[in-house]
Amino acid sequence: MNKLIAIFVVLIFGVVLLSPFVVNAIRGGMSKGVSKLDIVLPSSGKCIKDKEYMRANHMDLLKKERVKAVRDGVRTNDYSLKNCQTCHQKRDEFCDRCHHFVGVKPECFECHYYPTGKKECKGRE
Ligand code: HEC
Numbered sequence: 024m025n026k027l028i029a030i031f032v033v034l035i036f037g038v039v040l041l042s043p044f045v046v047n048a049i050r051g052g053m054s055k056g057v058s059k060l061d062i063v064l065p066s067s068g069k070c071i072k073d074k075e076y077m078r079a080n081h082m083d084l085l086k087k088e089r090v091k092a093v094r095d096g097v098r099t100n101d102y103s104l105k106n107c108q109t110c111h112q113k114r115d116e117f118c119d120r121c122h123h124f125v126g127v128k129p130e131c132f133e134c135h136y137y138p139t140g141k142k143e144c145k146g147r148e
């Protein structure tokens with residue numbers, strides 16, 4: 024009888040000790056089907072604003088810059104598409120990858136040249 028209890032105790036301990044591995048294995052299996060955002064970030068330096076701000080507001084910065092240039096004739100470089108390119112050099116590895124992930128397709132690059140890593144015709148700069 025004591026032997027049975029001992030075996031039972033060992034079994035329970037075994038399950039408790041192994042459970043983190045089991046949970047991880049299940050999680051790993053589940054996350055395999057889900058695509059992950061896989062953007063290439065510059066290896067050094069800092070963005071023009073902090074990352075969370077940029078993630079949420081980069082489109083507004085760009086659009087404000089456009090209005091300033093096109094409507095008011097005021098040109099600054101901080102928020103221009105050209106400036107983004109100095110650090111985020113390949114559009115397909117950064118802008119496009121995230122836009123594709125979230126399902127937006129900005130219609131800027133038909134006019135503004137922003138190189139991708141792929142071969143393409145050169146448009147307006
Ligand atoms: C001086 C270099 C530099 C310039 C110029 C720059 N960035 Fe960045 N950007 C970075 C770095 C480095 C990061 C990684 C986060 C960090 O450490 O700030 C980043 C992060 C970001 C992110 C967030 C990515 C994420 O992980 O969610 C967005 C969006 C972004 N940049 C957009 C832009 C846009 C749009 C422009 C042009 C208006 C621009 N950046 C200009 C260097 C730059």
Ligand code: HEC
Pocket residue numbers: 062078081082085104107108111117118119121122125127128129130131
């Ligand atoms: C981490 C994700 C992410 C990255 C990286 C990113 N964007 Fe975006 N971008 C978004 C999201 C999300 C939206 C849509 C926001 C909305 O619909 O309100 C967006 C929208 C935009 C828009 C507005 C589109 C429209 O028609 O209204 C522009 C312009 C834009 N992004 C430019 C850029 C440029 C240029 C880069 C690269 C330098 C870049 N983005 C990188 C997530 C990203």
Ligand code: HEC
Pocket residue numbers: 085086088089090092093099100102103104105129130131132133134135
């Ligand atoms: C039909 C063509 C066209 C489209 C589409 C377009 N632009 Fe432009 N954009 C222009 C022209 C032309 C100028 C004026 C360029 C100049 O005189 O330097 C300009 C100027 C700008 C400027 C100010 C100049 C600079 O380089 O800083 C910004 C910023 C800008 N556009 C952002 C955008 C963004 C963001 C989008 C997409 C949401 C976009 N544009 C879509 C044609 C276009």
